[in-house]
Amino acid sequence: MTPATLVGSKTDPLLSRVRVPxxxxxxxxxxxxxxxxxxxxxxVLLVIWQIIATLADSDLVPTPAAVVVQTVExxxxxxxxxxLLSTIKLVTIAYVVTVVxxxxxxxxxxxxxxxxxxxxxxxxxLYAIPNVVLFPIFLLFxxxxxxxxxxxxxxxxxxxxxxxxxxxxNTIPQTRLMLAASLRVPTRTLFWxxxxxxxxxxxxxxxRISFGLVFIGVVLGEMLFGQAGLGVELVLxxxxxxxxxxxxxxxxxxxxxxxxxxxxxxxEVRTTGRYRL
Amino acid sequence: xxxxxxxxxxxxxxxxxxAIPKYLGTARKTVLGxxxxxxxxxxxxxxxxxxxxxxxxxxxxxxxxxPMTEIVGRATGLLxxxxxxxxxxxxxxxLILISFVLAVVLGVLIAYGLWRSSFFRRAVxxxxxxxxxxxxxxxxxxxxxxxxxGPVSILILSVTFSLxxxxxNTFVGFDSVPRAVLELSASLRLKHGAYLRKVLLPNAVPxxxxxxxxxxxxxxxxxxxxxFILSTEGLxxxxxxxxxxxxxxxxxxxxxxxxLIALVGSLVLTGVERRLNRHRRSA
Amino acid sequence: xxxPLVQISDISKSFGDTHALAPTSLDIGEGGEFVxxxxxxxCGKSTLLHIVGGLVAPSAGTxxxxxxxxxxxxxxxSIVFQESTALPWRTVQRNAEFALESKGVAKKERQRRxxxxxxxxxxxxxxxxxxxxxxxxxxxxIDLARALSTEPDLLLxxxxxxALDEQTRLALGFELLRVISTTNCSVIFxxxxxxxxxxxxxxxxxxxxxxxxxxxxxxxxxxxxxTPEIVGSPEVGRLVDRIWGQLRTESDKNMRIGRGTAA
Numbered sequence: 001m002t003p004a005t006l007v008g009s010k011t012d013p014l015l016s017r018v019r020v021p022x023x024x025x026x027x028x029x030x031x032x033x034x035x036x037x038x039x040x041x042x043x044v045l046l047v048i049w050q051i052i053a054t055l056a057d058s059d060l061v062p063t064p065a066a067v068v069v070q071t072v073e074x075x076x077x078x079x080x081x082x083x084l085l086s087t088i089k090l091v092t093i094a095y096v097v098t099v100v101x102x103x104x105x106x107x108x109x110x111x112x113x114x115x116x117x118x119x120x121x122x123x124x125x126l127y128a129i130p131n132v133v134l135f136p137i138f139l140l141f142x143x144x145x146x147x148x149x150x151x152x153x154x155x156x157x158x159x160x161x162x163x164x165x166x167x168x169x170n171t172i173p174q175t176r177l178m179l180a181a182s183l184r185v186p187t188r189t190l191f192w193x194x195x196x197x198x199x200x201x202x203x204x205x206x207x208r209i210s211f212g213l214v215f216i217g218v219v220l221g222e223m224l225f226g227q228a229g230l231g232v233e234l235v236l237x238x239x240x241x242x243x244x245x246x247x248x249x250x251x252x253x254x255x256x257x258x259x260x261x262x263x264x265x266x267x268e269v270r271t272t273g274r275y276r277l
Numbered sequence: 278x279x280x281x282x283x284x285x286x287x288x289x290x291x292x293x294x295x296a297i298p299k300y301l302g303t304a305r306k307t308v309l310g311x312x313x314x315x316x317x318x319x320x321x322x323x324x325x326x327x328x329x330x331x332x333x334x335x336x337x338x339x340x341x342x343x344p345m346t347e348i349v350g351r352a353t354g355l356l357x358x359x360x361x362x363x364x365x366x367x368x369x370x371x372l373i374l375i376s377f378v379l380a381v382v383l384g385v386l387i388a389y390g391l392w393r394s395s396f397f398r399r400a401v402x403x404x405x406x407x408x409x410x411x412x413x414x415x416x417x418x419x420x421x422x423x424x425x426x427g428p429v430s431i432l433i434l435s436v437t438f439s440l441x442x443x444x445x446n447t448f449v450g451f452d453s454v455p456r457a458v459l460e461l462s463a464s465l466r467l468k469h470g471a472y473l474r475k476v477l478l479p480n481a482v483p484x485x486x487x488x489x490x491x492x493x494x495x496x497x498x499x500x501x502x503x504x505f506i507l508s509t510e511g512l513x514x515x516x517x518x519x520x521x522x523x524x525x526x527x528x529x530x531x532x533x534x535x536x537l538i539a540l541v542g543s544l545v546l547t548g549v550e551r552r553l554n555r556h557r558r559s560a
Numbered sequence: 561x562x563x564p565l566v567q568i569s570d571i572s573k574s575f576g577d578t579h580a581l582a583p584t585s586l587d588i589g590e591g592g593e594f595v596x597x598x599x600x601x602x603c604g605k606s607t608l609l610h611i612v613g614g615l616v617a618p619s620a621g622t623x624x625x626x627x628x629x630x631x632x633x634x635x636x637x638s639i640v641f642q643e644s645t646a647l648p649w650r651t652v653q654r655n656a657e658f659a660l661e662s663k664g665v666a667k668k669e670r671q672r673r674x675x676x677x678x679x680x681x682x683x684x685x686x687x688x689x690x691x692x693x694x695x696x697x698x699x700x701x702i703d704l705a706r707a708l709s710t711e712p713d714l715l716l717x718x719x720x721x722x723a724l725d726e727q728t729r730l731a732l733g734f735e736l737l738r739v740i741s742t743t744n745c746s747v748i749f750x751x752x753x754x755x756x757x758x759x760x761x762x763x764x765x766x767x768x769x770x771x772x773x774x775x776x777x778x779x780x781x782x783x784x785x786x787t788p789e790i791v792g793s794p795e796v797g798r799l800v801d802r803i804w805g806q807l808r809t810e811s812d813k814n815m816r817i818g819r820g821t822a823a
Contacts, residue, residue, distance in 0.1 A: 037400030113304035128539035296632025
């Protein structure tokens with residue numbers, strides 16, 4: 001389809017490519033319209049999987065059904081559940097620390113534009129260093145403890161969270177700050193009534209992004225040296241070559257992570273709609 | 278008025294400036310004559326100095342951290358050693374480079390697909406969120422069992438992980454053509470190929486640059502991580518091996534070299550991006 | 561002869577090497593004098609306004625308001641900006657209350673005053689709406705309601721209708737006059753629209769291209785209250801012509817600056 005059709009006509013391919021920002025969407029498209037294509041893809045993938053599984057050695061590639069059975073069995077195993085809870089606990093702690101520290105640092109640094117720029121640059125450079133490589137350093141300093149795992153998860157999510165907040169601090173409209181100045185508002189009013197609401201939608205974006213990262217960081221830490229948690233389960237399954245368990249576990253991890261991510265995304269959409277013009 | 282004669286009015290004059298809140302000032306371009314980039318560099322130099330001081334003065338013992346100078350010394354030694362270069366560093370760099378290039382090319386193609394077909398886009402979008410939460414490196418053992426350990430499985434993993442970020446960023450870039458430009462293209466009756474070359478791709482360059490930079494980071498991460506966990510060669514394995522054998526010097530040297538790779542790669546990409554964006558105002 | 565409300569003495573402003581404002585002096589009277597500042601873009605009229613508002617420190621010179629030298633933002637001055645500063649997360653009413661809230665006025669009292677002003681600016685019925693649901697012109701009315709809620713004696717308006725279309729701008733201009741007439745507030749109104757400046761003001765100050773100086777101070781003798789009929793009247797036309805004549809020379813200078821020739 002070339003762009004050389006009438007702009008504004010019903011079949012205008014250009015219009016269909018113009019994505020409407022979330023905040024301005026009034027009508028939601030019919031649920032079936034949004035859910036159908038991904039569902040189709042999902043079904044197709046399942047079918048392909050089933051075919052491969054039937055053709056290949058069942059030890060190597062378990063069928064989808066076998067994986068489901070395995071998952072149900074796992075959830076009835078108290079050891080598995082204990083590991084699951086351990087991971088959830090560590091992820092929660094690491095995540096809360098990440099969000100709080102990221103926001104606080106972002107606020108503190110973001111008020112001075114020059115400092116904002118310097119810190120953002122430094123963090124960006126640090127971000128390029130693969131965490132996995134820093135991981136032995138963590139071990140050396142903190143030893144094999146839960147704190148190390150929390151720190152590892154934190155290290156995965158902190159920089160993106162802070163960068164998002166720092167970027168947001170740069171986008172507060174100057175006129176809004178001038179309004180606050182002309183009213184001679186005290187600092188705490190400026191902070192809570194102007195600064196925080198102005199960047200709230202970015203904070204929620206950062207929260208969504210950093211959750212997945214923190215989660216993976218914790219699981220990775222567990223895989224590498226943990227004594228409890230889903231990562232440990234995964235490593236065990238890998239070493240025993242239990243394919244069914246591996247795939248099942250990967251999906252379980254994905255689902256557990258998807259639920260909060262979905263909620264955070266909803267939160268993000270809500271604040272963007274409400275807190276931005 | 279302007280001529281300030283008596284001290285009392287001078288004091289009033291200066292104190293009147295302080296009633297204007299600090300947060301209103303215009304952003305400074307330089308502090309002490311140096312731009313933010315230079316200051317960021319200073320931050321890292323100070324960090325190195327702190328490490329040096331902490332270790333030399335015994336605040337941190339040598340089993341945990343080594344002085345910066347020793348780390349750099351060991352890294353230099355490794356970089357000059359032929360065996361390290363040919364057996365460890367260069368193969369790793371090759372993997373990273375191939376992964377990066379493949380990720381960028383495939384990512385852009387997928388973004389194009391997403392842009393062309395709204396069905397494809399609606400079908401794939403929900404899975405993209407999923408992507409970053411999957412512990413993809415857990416699939417590595419499966420790959421190893423299916424294909425065997427070695428560069429191919431590392432590449433498959435690394436490329437699939439990195440191309441998603443290229444695809445999402447590039448797609449955002451494609452989507453960001455200003456309305457007025459869309460209408461101009463239509464009125465000029467641009468053919469599809471011309472539209473791609475003259476409007477779509479140039480407009481998407483900044484977004485693609487962001488994606489490319491992330492793809493480089495993720496490629497480095499994936500290649501090194503998989504080498505770390507399950508490999509018998511490469512830089513990742515080198516670091517893991519050093520750690521297992523309590524060889525702190527080699528370990529930190531390896532980490533330092535990784536940082537250098539990341540930094541040099543970033544700088545090269547930024548340079549290329551600047552070249553391509555010469556016509557744009559600085560952000 | 562009462563003391564002028566605002567006394568500006570030899571105010572100048574430079575940003576680094578750029579001279580935004582040449583030494584300027586003027587007086588603005590009390591009791592509802594409406595003064596406009598017109599000039600080509602970049603002439604420093606907004607800078608002058610920000611200085612009077614206490615948001616920017618002048619490089620030299622002093623400003624006195626009501627006899628007091630200006631040290632910073634002043635309680636009895638209200639400012640309205642070119643972009644609407646209505647906070648998107650607050651309803652119209654809460655936005656109108658914002659200034660009073662910051663000053664610590666009690667809830668009942670500030671609600672009462674806010675509702676009064678919302679009614680005055682013509683937004684009755686929209687108290688619970690959010691700015692995002694309203695048009696640009698309506699958002700500017702929110703700003704006006706908030707600005708007047710503190711009962712200022714000086715209102716500074718920085719091209720407040722600049723982003724709006726011609727009809728809305730004129731309509732809002734007359735609305736502004738109507739609202740201001742119920743108060744005793746003086747107004748300094750920055751605009752790039754010559755017609756607007758003549759229609760609304762008692763005095764029009766014409767500024768030169770950068771560095772800005774006041775090159776003319778014109779009294780508009782059209783009687784108040786001003787009504788929309790005067791838009792096409794010969795008196796307005798004559799004044800617009802006079803101002804336009806001066807500004808044309810200045811705009812030419814501006815264009816030459818833009819083309820890189822030394823100014």
